[in-house]
Structures are given as C-alpha cells and as structure tokens.
Amino acid sequence: MASSTTVRSSQRTDRHHMIPPHSTSTSRSTICSGGGGGGQQHSNSSVRSKVPVSRRSVTPNSRAHTLDDHDPEPGRVRVAVRLRPRNAEDLLSDADFADCVELQPELKRLKLRKNNWSSESYRFDELFTESASQKRVYEVVAKPVVESVLNGYNGTVMAYGQTGTGKTYTLGRLGKDDVSERGIMVRAFEDIMINISSASDSVEVSYLQLYMESIQDLLVPEKINIPIVEDPKTGEVSLPGASVVKIQDFDHFLQLLQIGEANRHAANTKLNTESSRSHAILMVYVRRSVHEKEDDFHVQEKDNISVLPSDHGIPTVRKSKLLIVDLAGSERIDKSGSEGHLAEEAKFINLSLTSLGKCINALAENSPHIPTRDSKLTRLLRDSFGGSARTSLVITIGPSSRHHAETTSTIMFGQRAMKVVNMVKLKEEFDYESLCRKLEDQIDHLTIELDRQQKLRENDKNKMERKLKECQTSFAETEKSLSDRSEFLEKENTRLEMDMKDMLKRLNSQKDYNDLICNKVASLEMSLNHSKFLEKENTRLQLELKDVLEELKCQKDHNDLIRDEVACLEMSLKHGKVFAT
Numbered sequence: 001m002a003s004s005t006t007v008r009s010s011q012r013t014d015r016h017h018m019i020p021p022h023s024t025s026t027s028r029s030t031i032c033s034g035g036g037g038g039g040q041q042h043s044n045s046s047v048r049s050k051v052p053v054s055r056r057s058v059t060p061n062s063r064a065h066t067l068d069d070h071d072p073e074p075g076r077v078r079v080a081v082r083l084r085p086r087n088a089e090d091l092l093s094d095a096d097f098a099d100c101v102e103l104q105p106e107l108k109r110l111k112l113r114k115n116n117w118s119s120e121s122y123r124f125d126e127l128f129t130e131s132a133s134q135k136r137v138y139e140v141v142a143k144p145v146v147e148s149v150l151n152g153y154n155g156t157v158m159a160y161g162q163t164g165t166g167k168t169y170t171l172g173r174l175g176k177d178d179v180s181e182r183g184i185m186v187r188a189f190e191d192i193m194i195n196i197s198s199a200s201d202s203v204e205v206s207y208l209q210l211y212m213e214s215i216q217d218l219l220v221p222e223k224i225n226i227p228i229v230e231d232p233k234t235g236e237v238s239l240p241g242a243s244v245v246k247i248q249d250f251d252h253f254l255q256l257l258q259i260g261e262a263n264r265h266a267a268n269t270k271l272n273t274e275s276s277r278s279h280a281i282l283m284v285y286v287r288r289s290v291h292e293k294e295d296d297f298h299v300q301e302k303d304n305i306s307v308l309p310s311d312h313g314i315p316t317v318r319k320s321k322l323l324i325v326d327l328a329g330s331e332r333i334d335k336s337g338s339e340g341h342l343a344e345e346a347k348f349i350n351l352s353l354t355s356l357g358k359c360i361n362a363l364a365e366n367s368p369h370i371p372t373r374d375s376k377l378t379r380l381l382r383d384s385f386g387g388s389a390r391t392s393l394v395i396t397i398g399p400s401s402r403h404h405a406e407t408t409s410t411i412m413f414g415q416r417a418m419k420v421v422n423m424v425k426l427k428e429e430f431d432y433e434s435l436c437r438k439l440e441d442q443i444d445h446l447t448i449e450l451d452r453q454q455k456l457r458e459n460d461k462n463k464m465e466r467k468l469k470e471c472q473t474s475f476a477e478t479e480k481s482l483s484d485r486s487e488f489l490e491k492e493n494t495r496l497e498m499d500m501k502d503m504l505k506r507l508n509s510q511k512d513y514n515d516l517i518c519n520k521v522a523s524l525e526m527s528l529n530h531s532k533f534l535e536k537e538n539t540r541l542q543l544e545l546k547d548v549l550e551e552l553k554c555q556k557d558h559n560d561l562i563r564d565e566v567a568c569l570e571m572s573l574k575h576g577k578v579f580a581t
C-alpha cells in the first residue's frame with residue numbers, strides 16, 4: 001500500500017477565471033427568497049441582506065458549465081436535511097411520543113416541534129424523509145458538486161449532525177453487498193471515473209482523519225500529525241505530508257476506502273454502536289486537460305524555423321478538488337455515556353464542531369473576522385465555507401424528541417450555513433507539465449529524426465564516396481584504356497596515313513595506268529572505230545569490188561565476147577583472106 005502512494009506537491013498557479021466580486025450584480029449576492037435560508041423569517045432576513053458583494057458574491061462564469069447561469073445564488077452553500085428512520089431505541093423509548101420534526105418535502109420546509117402546541121418552520125434546499133434512497137440523496141446533494149468539480153471548480157460535500165443520525169451512512173457506505181446502499185463517496189467517485197478520460201485526465205485521492213486535533217493519514221496510518229500548509233497568497237490549504245494515491249480504477253478506490261474505514265477511529269457509545277470518533281476527510285484531486293484549444297498547439301514551421309505558438313496555444317489543465325467530509329457527531333457526553341478517553345475524544349469533537357459553527361456564524365453574519373484558525377477542522381474547511389468551493393451540506397437528524405435540543409442545534413447550524421456564499425472560481429492553469437511533455441516529446445522526435453537524417457546523410461556520403469572512388473577508379477581505368485587506345489589509334493593513324501600515302505601513290509600510279517589504259521582504250525576505241533569504219537569501208541569496198549569484179553567479169557565476158565568476136569572476125573578475116581587469097 002505504502003509503495004503505491006506518492007507525496008504530492010500541491011503547488012499550483014491559478015490562471016484567471018476568478019469570478020470578479022463586483023462583476024455582475026449585487027443582487028446576485030443577495031440570497032433571494034426562493035433560495036434557502038428562508039426559515040424563521042423573523043430571525044434570518046436581516047442577516048441575509050448584509051451579505052457583502054466583495055467576499056462572497058459569485059457571478060456565473062462564462063466558462064463555468066456546471067454552475068447554472070440562471071442560478072441567482074451560484075456560490076451559496078446548499079443545505080439538505082436527512083431524517084434517519086427510527087432505530088430500535090427510538091421505537092422503544094419514544095413509542096408514546098410524536099417525532100420532534102415534521103418534514104414537508106414538497107414545500108421544502110421542516111417543522112420543528114417546540115412543544116405540544118407550537119412549532120417553528122424552516123426552509124431548506126431539500127428535505128429527505130426517512131425513506132429517501134441513497135441514490136436520490138446523492139443526485140440532489142452531491143451530483144451538482146461533482147459536476148462542478150469535473151468542470152474545474154473545487155467542491156465540498158459534508159455531513160453534519162448529532163451522533164448516530166446517519167452521516168457515515170449517507171457519505172461512507174460502501175454498499176459491498178447491496179449497491180443501492182452505496183453512499184456519496186462511492187457514487188461521487190463512480191461519476192468522476194465515468195466522466196474523465198483515462199488518457200488525458202487523472203484522479204488522485206487522499207484520505208485523512210482529524211482525530212483529537214491531529215491529522216492522520218487513513219491510507220498510511222503511520223503518518224500522524226500531518227501539518228496544514230496555507231499558501232499566504234491564495235490562502236489555499238494543502239497537506240504535503242499526506243499520501244496521495246493515483247487511482248487506477250473503481251475497485252482500487254473501493255480498496256482504499258476500506259483501508260481508510262478500517263483505520264478510522266470508531267467506538268461503541270450509547271448512541272451509536274459504531275460512533276466515529278474522528279472527522280474523516282476524503283480528498284479527490286481531479287486533473288483534467290482542456291481539449292478545446294488543443295489543436296492550436298503545434299510547433300509551427302516558419303521559414304524553416306520551428307516557433308512556439310502564441311500564448312493562447314499553450315494547453316490548459318483544470319485542477320479541482322472534491323472534499324467529502326464525514327464529521328464526527330456532536331454528542332452530549334451525559335447522553336452518549338462517554339467516559340475517560342471517550343469523553344476526551346468527545347470534547348475534541350465538540351470543540352472543533354463549535355469552532356466550525358462559529359466560523360459559519362461569522363460568515364453568515366458577514367463578520368469582518370472569521371475565526372478559521374481556531375481549529376484544524378476550520379482551517380481544513382477554509383475553502384469550503386467562505387472560500388472558492390461549491391459546497392453542499394447534509395444535515396442529519398433523528399426523529400426522536402429525546403434529542404430535541406441537539407436536533408434544534410443541528411437545524412440552526414444548517415440554517416446559518418445556508419447563508420454562507422462562496423466565491424466560486426474556476427481552477428484553470430496553463431498546463432506547463434503537459435506543454436513540457438509535449439515539447440520534450442517533440443524534441444525527442446526531432447532528435448530521432450535528426451539522428452535518422454544524419455545517419456541517412458552519412459550513409460549517402462559513404463555511398464557517394466564509394467561511388468566517387470569507383471568512378472575515380474573507373475575513370476583512371478578508362479583514362480588508361482583511352483590513352484592506350486589513343487596511342488594505338490595514333491599508331492594506327494600513322495600506319496593508315498602511310499598506308500594511305502602508299503595507296504595514294506598506288507592509286508596515282510593506278511590512275512596513271514588507268515589513264516594510260518583509258519588512253520589505250522580510247523585509242524583502241526578509235527582504232528576499233530577506225531577498224532569498224534575500215535571494215536565498213538572494206539565491206540563497202542568489197543561490195544564495190546564485187547560490183548567492180550562483177551562489172552569486170554561482165555566486162556571480161558564482154559571482152560571475151562568481143563575477143564571471140566574479134567577472134568571470129570579475125571578468123572573470118574583470115575578465112576576471108578584465104579578465100580580471098
């Protein structure tokens with residue numbers, strides 16, 4: 001158990017939202033007739049009109065979602081009366097007597113019997129008859145306070161009454177066997193757990209008892225004499241020595257309540273077999289992140305420089321505290337039969353209750369001096385009465401006329417408490433813790449990113465260097481192969497040049513030869529042409545010759561003929577001569 005507790009620093013920096021005392025109207029500070037405190041009109045009205053604006057008036061805050069804007073008295077302490085059913089003793093002793101009180105819930109009035117023929121009537125914010133369920137009591141008395149706490153306001157739910165009238169029953173019942181029996185502590189916590197986000201909100205608990213003017217930790221009972229520390233500036237009360245346990249879940253809370261219950265001082269008195277001998281104070285610290293502006297918060301990139309957002313982008317957190325106070329019951333020692341140590345305890349209980357009553361009287365009467373420092377109880381409840389909390393009080397009474405005086409005193413306490421108006425204020429702070437966490441996360445993220453980038457760059461650099469080396473090698477190789485090639489090409493070039501020259505030479509000589517051939521061809525062609533011509537001429541001449549020959553032949557033939565003729569003639573001539581002869 002001890003290992004799971006942590007000592008919590010309760011330092012906080014309030015940020016605006018203090019409801020300005022003069023802001024809305026003075027009329028709001030005056031409790032209207034519809035509200036509580038309208039009991040004995042003759043005795044209360046004069047005191048009421050004196051409630052000052054400066055210290056106790058409350059103006060509904062625009063961000064105060066729970067505080068009803070139409071509520072004319074948003075900071076007034078609400079008081080409900082709960083009547084305990086008759087117990088066995090009441091039934092036995094008062095069988096022949098009428099109850100000392102009569103409740104008129106529909107009128108919200110309680111009639112207190114003075115004697116057989118007269119009674120006085122008091123108005124309260126709510127009246128619970130003996131048959132009222134635990135659920136209804138929670139919903140009317142505590143739920144609005146719990147809702148305020150969830151919205152960032154401090155809240156107090158307290159039970160006050162004579163011993164044995166049902167304070168612990170109303171507040172501290174665990175209802176292990178029957179959930180309908182659960183008291184305000186369990187139901188309030190259940191409501192808180194339902195409404196918060198486990199991701200961004202948190203709930204922590206301290207459970208203490210004030211026993212004979214010493215504050216003891218009910219969760220770590222070795223811690224005794226825990227000092228009360230008051231912030232001189234804000235007047236805020238804290239108990240840095242008390243263990244503060246972060247609650248994981250509902251069962252965890254029930255376990256803590258059980259531990260606290262087991263450590264609480266109780267005794268068997270004539271009026272209550274389990275009479276609490278200490279005031280028990282359950283402190284529930286609720287821390288909620290305000291999400292509405294969360295999107296505004298980013299580290300923005302501007303000209304490649306990261307800049308923080310402007311002031312309004314800082315996340316905010318609402319820190320509120322719910323006090324559930326189960327007072328020890330006031331008791332007349334002669335009636336409770338307390339002796340020795342029990343009587344000593346009762347003296348302390350009565351003393352602290354008396355000092356609480358004095359503070360409430362002073363606040364109700366607008367006294368300039370509130371005697372808060374008279375007891376540790378009043379110091380602890382400084383914020384609940386005349387402070388910044390929203391407060392609901394259940395006063396518990398029994399029906400028996402045997403306890404008429406105690407019941408009257410309780411009712412008067414409740415009536416005076418109804419005149420106390422607190423200056424309810426929202427507890428909203430810049431959530432520097434979460435901002436720091438976010439920035440640290442971002443720094444971590446950026447550092448990782450930077451490392452990653454650096455590694456990437458280094459990898460790239462190594463790669464580039466490797467590539468450069470490879471390139472250089474390949475360049476050198478290429479250069480070498482190029483120079484080899486160039487050398488080779490040069491040689492080749494020279495060789496080719498020579499070859500070319502040679503070829504040119506040969507070509508020239510070939511050309512000359514060609515020319516020669518061409519000339520020869522030309523001359524041959526000419527010769528050929530000439531031959532052809534000659535041939536043609538020849539042919540022609542042959543033809544001519546043939547013709548001539550023909551002609552010659554003809555001529556010859558002709559000549560032959562002539563010769564023949566000549567011969568013939570000659571012969572004839574010869575013959576003729578012969579003849580002639």
Ligand SMILES: Nc1ncnc2c1ncn2[C@@H]1O[C@H](COP(=O)(O)OP(=O)(O)OP(=O)(O)O)[C@@H](O)[C@H]1O
Pocket residue numbers: 083084085087130161162163164165166167168169170272274275276277327328329330396
């Ligand atoms: N509304 C109720 N219905 C039923 N039983 C009740 C109711 N109120 C109180 N009781 C019973 O009356 C007895 C006394 O109640 P409880 O211990 O809560 O009184 P108390 O005011 O806390 O007393 P003390 O101041 O001595 O501690 C208990 O047995 C409780 O169960």
